[in-house]
Amino acid sequence: MAEQQRRWGWLALVAAVVVIGWAAQHGGHGSGASGTTVAASAGPSGTRPSPGGSGHPAPSASASPDQNVPSDFAAPVVEYARQAGIDPQLLMAILYNESYKPHDPAFQKAWLRLKPGAALGIANMHEAAYDETRTGRGFADRGWLDLADDPGLAIEAAAWYLHDLAAQLPAHPSGGYTEDQLLAMGYNAGASNMLAFARGVTPGSLSQTYLDTLRQNWDTAGQVVKPYL
Numbered sequence: 001m002a003e004q005q006r007r008w009g010w011l012a013l014v015a016a017v018v019v020i021g022w023a024a025q026h027g028g029h030g031s032g033a034s035g036t037t038v039a040a041s042a043g044p045s046g047t048r049p050s051p052g053g054s055g056h057p058a059p060s061a062s063a064s065p066d067q068n069v070p071s072d073f074a075a076p077v078v079e080y081a082r083q084a085g086i087d088p089q090l091l092m093a094i095l096y097n098e099s100y101k102p103h104d105p106a107f108q109k110a111w112l113r114l115k116p117g118a119a120l121g122i123a124n125m126h127e128a129a130y131d132e133t134r135t136g137r138g139f140a141d142r143g144w145l146d147l148a149d150d151p152g153l154a155i156e157a158a159a160w161y162l163h164d165l166a167a168q169l170p171a172h173p174s175g176g177y178t179e180d181q182l183l184a185m186g187y188n189a190g191a192s193n194m195l196a197f198a199r200g201v202t203p204g205s206l207s208q209t210y211l212d213t214l215r216q217n218w219d220t221a222g223q224v225v226k227p228y229l
Helices: 002-025 070-084 088-100 105-114 127-134 151-166 179-189 191-198 205-228
Strands: none
Touching: 070 088, 070 151, 070 205, 088 151, 088 179, 088 205, 127 151, 151 179, 179 191, 179 205
């Protein structure tokens, strides 16, 4: 019942954002919101990784991949996870965790008019985390807003963010969690909380829920990436 209510809530939100987006395009009250408070960096992109100009691997399962279907992006997940030296199953499981809300590019851009601090892209990355991650990397010239239209970029950034989190973990964590579990909670709650969990601090309810969801998605994620390993 809770899951059904959550889905209906997002559907209602999508409808509201569509109306607001229409009003903005037709001179309504929201027409000036797009350029006022959102930083002009890049973010998550659109409906498919671009196999040509962007240099991102093509999606795996569909000619028209859906950003709300993580399995459509198994190929780039494996590719970028390998480049970043992280577990592809972890990266795919995180995409499943983050698929709780719509990732349609138009929705994301309209949502930013209502909530400028929202996360963008198929991996739900915040602007500060993206800007920190892209520094010195091959996508350093891509802005945060690009994440809404380019799932390949969003997956690449998420992979390297996990790489950077892994570099901060102690050699022998004492919290009883696996490295992948700590990285997932770090992806959700930030590096400082991840390090606290690695020292044995008990996760709060939000982090515990994120970890529980990761465990639920773990086997599915492994099955999805297996053909590309």
